Each structure stands twice: as C-alpha cells, then as structure tokens.
Amino acid sequence: MAKVPSELRYSKEHEWVKLEGATAVMGITDYAQAELGDVVYLNLPPKGTALVQSHKMGEIESVKAVSDLFAPVSGVVAEVNQAAIDSPELVNKDPFGGGWLVKATGIEPGELANLLTAAAYESFLEGLATSGH
C-alpha cells in the first residue's frame, strides 16, 4: 500500500504540500513514484517562477514515460531541490522527504481547502484501484 502521511495535503494529480511557516514544500506522492517507476529526469521551475494552483509547473521523466507536474498551490518558487535534480532516484526512495521538489513562498493559505486531506486522498487512491488503475 502506498504511504499517505497524515499531516500533508494532496492533489488529485498526486502532488503533496506541507506548510513550514510561510513556506510550502511540495513533491509527488509515494503512489505517484510507484506508478511512474524509476525517475531519471526532473524539469523543475527555476527560483522566482510564479506558480498557479493546478497549472503545469514542470515535468518528471521515468524510464518509461514523461509526465507533467502540477502546482498544488499558487506561490513563487523560493528553492528547488538540486539534490533531486542531480539524483532523481531520491524521488523514488523518499518522495515525502529527501525527494521533495519545490519550496514556494507567497502562498494563499485559503487554497489548501481545494486540496485533499490524507484520509480523502486515501479514499481517492482506493477508488483508482477499484476502477482498474
């Protein structure tokens, strides 16, 4: 079963967000990394990029295929995870820790209400499993 830490918020595109004070840390979920398989390349928005919730913010490439990354919240990119860019397997090994992707500031806390709680995301994953995905 994919891990779903309870303190995070989730998007239906399988990104997660964690608030650290006024900064939002974001990445992809354990379910997403398992679905993608071995990650080999990350194309992340550079520092200073304005993100819009649910709009494309970058790309993640596994051996099999490339997928779009969507911003789970709006904000401005304050930091990208250079360690993950250099070693994309971090995203597979530790998607909620060392495999984080982007930190953003200037976020709109109200937008978090548009995201799923851990419990809601878990039910969403169960729905995907029963529909054959």
Add this chain to the structure above:
Amino acid sequence: MFLTPLNPLHRAAGARMVRFAGWEMPLQYTGILDEHRSVRRGAGIFDVSHMGRLEITGPQALDLLQSLCPTDVAALEDGQGQYTVLCHLTGGILDDCVVYRQGEGRFLLVCNASNRPKLISWIAGWQRRFPGACLIDRTEALGMLAVQGPAAPGLVAEALGTGLLALPRFHLGQGLFQGDPVLAARTGYTGEDGFEVMPAAAQAPALWRALTERGAAPCGLGARDTLRLEAALLLYGNDIDESRDPFSAGLGRLVNLDKGAFLGREPLARTKARGPAERLVGLRMVGREVARHAYPILESGHRVGAVTSGSYAPWLECNIALGYVEARLAEAGTVLQVDVRGRLAEAVVVPRPFYRRSAASGEAAPREPRAASAGA
C-alpha cells in the same frame, strides 16, 4: 485478452501488469533499472510467451518461406535459425522474425505478438500457391521463457542439460526438463548471451520456478525494452512498420536479390539501387533530456526526421534514441537536435549498437556434443 501460462506466477509475485498486443504481461517486478542491471551483470528471465510461434511444414514449406522472406531460407541447416523479415509487395516490412529449420520440410517462425493475426492471414493467402505447405499456430500450446545475461547459459544448462552449452548462436536445440524434451534457442533480445526456451504451456510454470530458484531475476517488458534499445535491436511498431523497408532500417543485409523471386523483390531492388531517402540512425543525447517516440529531429531548425524509440539507457547511463533522418545526415558524428516538447536538445549520430557485450562471455562455451541435433 490473452493470458500466458505464467500469468498466475506474475500476479502472485506482485509484478506490475500491463496490456501489450492483446496480452496481459508483466511490465516490471522490482523496477526497470534494477532488472536491466541484473541482466547485464548476471541473469534475468522474461516471460515472452506472447511471441507468435508459427510452424510451417510440408514438402512446399521451404518454397513458401523462400517466397515470403528476402533472406535465403534454403541456406539454413537443420537446427539453424536466421533473423529475417517478411515484406509486403511494396517492400514495406510486415514483421521481423526468426525462422528456424527444425528438419526437412519443418520450419518454426517466431514473430511479434502484435503481428501474429496479420501474419497468419498473410501467409494463409500465399499458401494457396503452395498447397504442399501447412501452417500451424503453436503460440498457445507453448510457453516461451527468455533467460538472458552472462550467467544465463549456465543456469539453463543446469535446468535443461549441459549439452545446450555447445549450441551456437541462432541455433535451436533440445533440452530435457522433468524427462520431457524442451526446445531451446540460443537467441534473445537484450544484447546478452542466453536462451529462449519453449516448454509445453503446462510445464512453463515449473520451468520458470526452476530457473528463478537458480538465480535468474524475473524481469518485465520495461527492462526488455531498455535492454533491446541499448543493443539497438529494432521494435516493430516503433522502429519498423509497413512504411519502412529493410534498407532504410539498416537491415539491407537481409535482402538477397540473387536467391530468386520473393515478395517485394522488385521495389527492394529499386530502393537498393537508388539508396533509401531516409536511414535509421542511433542518437546519443548530449544533455539530460530524453527523446521519445515521434519527437521531431531537426538540423539547423529544419525538420529532417523523427525519433522512433528513445529512453534513458540504464547501463550506459546516458540518453539514447533510434530514429530516421534524411540519408545525407546518417553519418556518425553528425550533430542534430531533437524537439523535446518544444525545447531543442542536442543529439549526436553514433554507431549502433550503443551497447556491445564483451567478447569474453558466452558463445565460445565448452565444446561438448550437442544435446540433440534439432527439432522436437
């Protein structure tokens, strides 16, 4: 959907399953990178029971195959196989396959799963000219397990008999499993030494277990694809199809214009004389962008071709691709660009294969008497 005889084993082992050419197949077990390295370092085992196995028999079997294939099938000895293609009347490639001569008037054609229905009707159509040839689809009666890697011959020999070690590349022999004969060919799709063994469907699970217990790592279609790409082996539907002829695809060596009539001979003779307009090339990406199927290839801003297969190469640790470009650009060293979703990524034409196994492994195995001459 077709299920291979090994389907319950894949599911029980927790493999990620995928639908491929009408079959439910394992995509990966532990992960593509991990499985890929297992094959290059030791031995991996793949369920390839979806591959079509067509027997062509009878006094006119050879005549039918000589008409279907541009290679000289008559040159085969008993137990010998050859990589070949079947071409349309246009010279376009209907399928790439391996044809084995099992004995006088007995041939086995191993074809792509996706092309099996098409080939059966194509062959049946031409069979009317050769009433003394008979086509039998053995696909569902036989399993097929590919055991690949430097340690693969040893594992297969332990399970099926050491006599198989003397089997030369592209030859078909016979091993013994639980007292029953099992066809085994010294072939593969990974760039490594190894065997493709064809037990009766009912025996396939026990043979799979015998080989995995001896250390062959279960692998899925994902690693099969990255392994074949490093070895620059073509994938039908990606790198070749009916719109491509053998000369464009770098398979000109398969076209024997001196052997007599065969389907597609005239257009192929013209293409050979004129030279193909486009050629398949190997590309090595300079940066970290991955080229994928159908991405445009450009030279100084102008479109000159398209990628047909591309991936991260797990063993070579770089990004590689196959694609077609205008023939004038096929020289190694040519610098081109690939349009990666709107970004231009530099790519250099390099010689194929991208990966070649060291000559030390396999092939020159101990010379022992052949397990069996050929056939079953």
